[in-house]
Amino acid sequence: MNLKELEIQKKEEEFSLKLLEKEESLKKEVQLYKEIAVHSQEEGLVAFDKDNNLIFANNLARNNIKDYSIVLDAVVNRSDRLIMEDYEANVSLKQYQDFNIVSLKKTSIHDNKDGGLLQRHSANVTKALDNTQQTYLSLLEELKGMATESNETAEGSTEGLNLTKEIVADSDLLHEELEVENQVVDSLVEKSKDIAQVINIIQEIAFQTNILSLNAAVEAATAGEAGKGFAVVAQEVRNLATRSADAAKQIKDVVTSIQAETQRIETSSKKVSGVVNETKQRIAVLSKLMTTFQKNANRSVYEVESISNKIFINLAKLDHVIYKNNLYQLIFGNDNNFKAVDHHNCRLGKWYDTGLGKEEFSFVPSYKGLEKYHHTVHHQANLLAKECSGHSVSCSKQLIEDKIQLVEDASEYVFIYLDKILEEKNETVMKEAAQKLFN
Structure with a gap:
């Protein structure tokens, strides 16, 4: 065999070797994609090489991820949860050879499959609120009887x-x-x-x-x-x-x-x-x-009235809390009693417009200031319920947080005005008591 033939043979061997290497590389790449495909067909998928270079992102990932450095940080820190601009995702990491394969699954605020802890907690809170409400109502009925007896005494x-x-x-x-x-x-x-x-x-x-x-x-x-x-x-x-x-x-x-x-x-x-x-x-x-007995009897009348006023106001607060709790149960996808009503037709609204609230407190200055914030609570709550309730609806975390913040800000002022109403009513009661007891 002459020199030229040897050279040709050597080149053929080198080519064959390169071909084998390429084939092996292609096999590895195919296996990589198989692993990616097996790993998930639904989640957003991202893969990085050993140098942390992005080598793959499926359509779902490309459509939802603007900055892959956030995903890379989750890989480096071995985080199981990722917060993006407008959603959250659970992170599942798998290593194949020198590649890091990342599965990203959007978390839904309705998702309570993992043990149902939130649902159980919410159910307990709802039950506790209902029990407290019934306790307040019972106390209120008893105080009515006490008030009648105190007046008779x-x-x-x-x-x-x-x-x-x-x-x-x-x-x-x-x-x-x-x-x-x-x-x-x-x-x-x-x-x-x-x-x-x-x-x-x-x-x-x-x-x-x-x-x-x-x-x-x-x-x-x-x-x-x-x-x-x-x-x-x-x-x-x-x-x-x-x-x-x-x-x-x-x-x-x-x-x-x-x-x-x-x-x-x-x-x-x-x-x-x-x-x-x-x-x-x-x-x-x-x-x-x-x-002395007469003064004590009259004082007990005013004390019972003052306690009744506190229970009236706290019962109004409790009705408001129950309404918000039902809203959040709706957003979380739990069993709930939420009804999208305006601020005139909820328990607090009826209490305010035609019930004991109007009868007992409508003459105090802060009474009229309550309606504005109460209206805001219901308006924003109804919008939130309409836009973000139900498993088929997907709202961004930021949108839900913004709506809830509006509800909570207005709700805080509802409580502030209820406290003012109570304070002003009790001041009136104390002045009347002082005039009657000491004049």
């Missing part, structure tokens, strides 16, 4: 206090009359003493008159016949003195009896006066107790 205590005041007034009048009676009795005692002194004077005069008549009789007897006329006069004077003495004695007996009776009346009157004074003091204590 307050009215009864007021009536009792008025009766006590009437008794106090009557006892004061009786005490005054007894004081007058005591003064009259004291005056009678003094008058009877004066009469007794006058009787003593009359008795002395009768005694002296009797002595004079005796002396006159003696002188008449001494004068004989000439003194007979004077003797008759002396006898009449003696008779008059005797009758005067008898009359004075009778008057003295009567006055003594009057003095005894007057003394008994005075003693009895003093006892009655003492009893009246003691009764008056007890009634005064009772009156103070009744006043």
